[in-house]
Amino acid sequence: MPDQRANSLRSGPDQNGHFGIFGGRFVAETLMPLILSVEQAYGEARNDPAFRAELGNLLTHYVGRPSPLYFAKRLSDHFGGAKIFLKREDLNHTGAHKINNCMGQILLAKRMGKQRIIAETGAGQHGVATATACALMGLDCCIFMGATDIERQAPNVYRMKLLGAEVRPVTAGAGTLKDAMNEALRDWVARVEDTYYLIGTVAGPHPYPAMVRDFQCVIGEETKEQMKAQEGRMPDSLVACIGGGSNAMGLFHPFLDDAAVAIYGVEAAGHGLDKEHAASLAGGRPGVLHGNRTYLLMNDDGQIEEGHSISAGLDYPGIGPEHSWLKETGRVTYVSATDEEALDAFVMMTRMEGIIPALESSHAMAYAGKLASTLSKDHLMVVNLSGRGDKDIATVAKFRGEGGVS
């Protein structure tokens, strides 16, 4: 029914890529024709049964989907409230949700005849997923990564190199995700003919926020079916961490029109919201960066500030534009967890469930634990376990003052 669709929270963005005032295509003219061609190619691909079949095939046989929806009994008992289910994106090939999007975009890049793929990465998970997709397809791969992140995510750097990617260190700014994205955009401008920019989250200029969301929606769609199969009904709440917001959007989006489902996005509060953090919704305001209008951390003169989080994948001063819109509409509740809370959750999940979560996902778990303890025992909560934590063990060891890992 058309009028029902008009009332849907799932119909954005508009044809110019806007979610309310957010989103859009704020890029230099040199890139504009490319962005338009990506949009056109994606519009064709998504309606092409052959493209969808090829993607579905890769997701099943290469990525290993569907990922399990696992009832975490010990964690649930510990908090003494809601039944906590973990959506196991950590069990995907390459260890995080990032690969879902990479499979979709690499097929698109191939369709567009591009020979060289570039990407930005923070934690290195998106870089690894991109390098993996390139190895699989026989395409050249260049990953831009902040120098600070290269240091704290060393295992992923080596994985990317093994996979045949070039890892380009970015020393500008604080050497984190924002700077890597600037450098990737600069590279793209210089190599427009043969290069495809494979953005790793629901940010950047239109069509990326919508496209990456679409490729990640498999998370929420599976969750819906799996919960129905296991519990015979919909979940009552969803919790996911937010860097740029792709794992969260992938889980949330299929549920946006199900008003009874409470939805929580967890930003990184770093040392605390009154200190250094990476919570753009809690501590920022609408501005324009990296091709879209969205909430950003900035000073009063509109200069962008560096985010801080112990987790390299959340350390970004912005957030996908659709999240900014969902915040303003009130549909999603955005909260935050500090470095310390995330570390505690990391250890707790490891010890109680035998699952080492990514530090990013630990933020979601940290908030979920607090929330679960306030809820009744028949409440069904889904926490997106967006990735596994092997990449983080050195960081955690350092914080806990423990040796044995270097």
Add this chain to the structure above:
Amino acid sequence: MSRLSQRFASLKAENRAGLVVFVTAGDPGRDVSQAILNGLPKAGADIIELGMPFTDAMADGPAIQEGSKRALAAGMTLPGVLEMVAAFRQGDAETPIVLMGYYNPVYIYGVERFAQDAAKAGVDGMIVVDLPPEEADELLTPLSRSGIDFIFLTAPTTDDARLPVVLNKASGFVYYVSITGVTGTVSASEAAVKAAVGRLKAQTQLPVAVGFGIKTPVQAAAVARHADAAVVGSAVVEMVATGDVAKVHQFVAELAAGVRKARGH
């Protein structure tokens, strides 16, 4: 007539191209930057592009990124940029000043208030790198009410089918980015510049300025043979980094000499 159209009219009367010089406001510090700015017309700059520093200069190469960084470290702000223009205007009522930068600081300042304050300060045009025609209306409308031209970029990737989308909203002049790349890296050949200017002239009456990758008086002269103006940025900013005002003006004078000799008189 606006300062920009007056300047292009007199350049035409002299049968020569203009030299557009880019410096970042506040680089390497407020006072030195003001001294550099004030002396640019005498050194031979026909139009000044004044950079509004930004933390994330995505379309710029290392030289201009560093210039932005120096200016911000020295305390430059967007109100500070307008103050510098106002101070310049006390000694120069004719040389057009075009502000160049990224949208966020302007957006945060507030587009209506900015358009008024910029006009009051004596700004003639704006280049906002990350505002393509698809997103520009929200700034373009208040600027045009204030009599400030919005100068759009065109690039080698802007094909003939897309050109009207850009040109329909352009005023002042059209800026042609002569390479696909960031500022201060590679340079286009004279033949490529000639062809591109011809392609633009076929679709617009506006003057065409060509920039990106012009680093020497010889290169500036080559562009000046075909375009209405040649823009030099990174090479000047590298001189600015030394903090030596006289050296900057000397370099600008050499560029100006190249541009003035270009058409063989």
